[in-house]
Amino acid sequence: MFKFNFIDKNTNEISSDSLETNQTVALCSTQIFANETIPCLNISASDLNYFNCTNNLIVKYLSTNYIIKCMKDQSNAIIYADRNHSDLVAGVYEGGLKIWECTQDLINFISFNNTQLANQSVLDLGCGVGIIGTFCLLKGAFVYFQDYNPEVIRSVTIPNVMLNLENLKNVQEFSKFYSGDWTSFLDILKENKIKFDIILTSETIYNTESYSKLHSIFTNCLKKDGVVYVAAKTYYFGVGGGLRSFEEFVSSKGILNFTPVWTHSNGISREIIKLSWKHEMQ
Numbered sequence: 334m335f336k337f338n339f340i341d342k343n344t345n346e347i348s349s350d351s352l353e354t355n356q357t358v359a360l361c362s363t364q365i366f367a368n369e370t371i372p373c374l375n376i377s378a379s380d381l382n383y384f385n386c387t388n389n390l391i392v393k394y395l396s397t398n399y400i401i402k403c404m405k406d407q408s409n410a411i412i413y414a415d416r417n418h419s420d421l422v423a424g425v426y427e428g429g430l431k432i433w434e435c436t437q438d439l440i441n442f443i444s445f446n447n448t449q450l451a452n453q454s455v456l457d458l459g460c461g462v463g464i465i466g467t468f469c470l471l472k473g474a475f476v477y478f479q480d481y482n483p484e485v486i487r488s489v490t491i492p493n494v495m496l497n498l499e500n501l502k503n504v505q506e507f508s509k510f511y512s513g514d515w516t517s518f519l520d521i522l523k524e525n526k527i528k529f530d531i532i533l534t535s536e537t538i539y540n541t542e543s544y545s546k547l548h549s550i551f552t553n554c555l556k557k558d559g560v561v562y563v564a565a566k567t568y569y570f571g572v573g574g575g576l577r578s579f580e581e582f583v584s585s586k587g588i589l590n591f592t593p594v595w596t597h598s599n600g601i602s603r604e605i606i607k608l609s610w611k612h613e614m615q
């Protein structure tokens with residue numbers, strides 16, 4: 334079990350020194366400004382990776398080795414997870430350092446379907462490395478990036494967006510960044526009356542406890558004609574969540590339509606579902 338009752342007040346990060354006993358507290362949501370993050374210095378060719386989207390569009394991103402190397406003197410949840418070879422430590426580090434499989438599925442889907450992105454307001458919910466949101470930025474959208482861990486936003490997502498948009502001014506003009514738990518992120522969105530044309534979220538429904546948090550963001554922050562695309566595995570074995578139980582949850586609330594739009598059933602089954610308002614709810 335883990336305890337993270339030591340949260341640095343300046344960074345809102347969980348100290349890895351305190352991850353040892355049994356109390357959990359969700360991280361509070363906060364906006365992180367691109368100009369406050371330390372720019373990446375001394376990047377060599379081997380520190381860069383390339384994510385091949387469709388139509389020859391490439392998104393650049395920093396290698397995990399480089400990110401860990403930059404953080405090596407820090408004591409935070411990512412370093413803790415890396416040292417323990419964990420992809421995910423519930424409530425502490427939620428997996429934002431690596432690119433999960435459904436990211437490629439979602440990019441292929443919105444690309445092949447010519448989803449209108451230019452001038453759209455997009456939320457990359459649970460963005461991690463930020464490939465999906467960066468793809469949307471390069472297609473002309475305004476993008477909100479959100480991840481649980483502030484150190485992921487600061488040291489991974491923002492530097493990656495910078496690499497692709499090339500200067501801070503563009504990043505500040507076309508994107509915003511938030512860290513923290515979805516419950517308090519929703520408070521910020523509601524307070525600022527922020528709504529989205531498109532909400533994209535990949536591999537975020539593995540924990541059934543997250544269903545109501547995600548559903549509340551969708552129903553409070555989706556514009557009238559907006560759509561949500563959820564890309565996920567059909568079942569997350571050993572974790573509990575999956576698309577069938579999420580479908581049941583959404584149907585039980587009776588607010589959003591749940592439409593399967595893509596399925597891959599070879600090997601571990603993955604799907605994309607579309608959520609939109611039921612007509613009577615608009």
Ligand SMILES: C[S@@+](CC[C@H](N)C(=O)[O-])C[C@H]1O[C@@H](n2cnc3c(N)ncnc32)[C@H](O)[C@@H]1O
Pocket residue numbers: 427428429431432433434435436458459460461462479480481482513514515516534535536537543
């Ligand atoms: C498995 S990772 C997927 C990352 C990315 N979307 C991808 O496909 O590569 C799950 C993401 O959801 C975010 N997340 C999980 N639970 C969360 C919570 N309760 N509040 C806020 N973010 C959460 C994590 O920070 C992480 O970015």
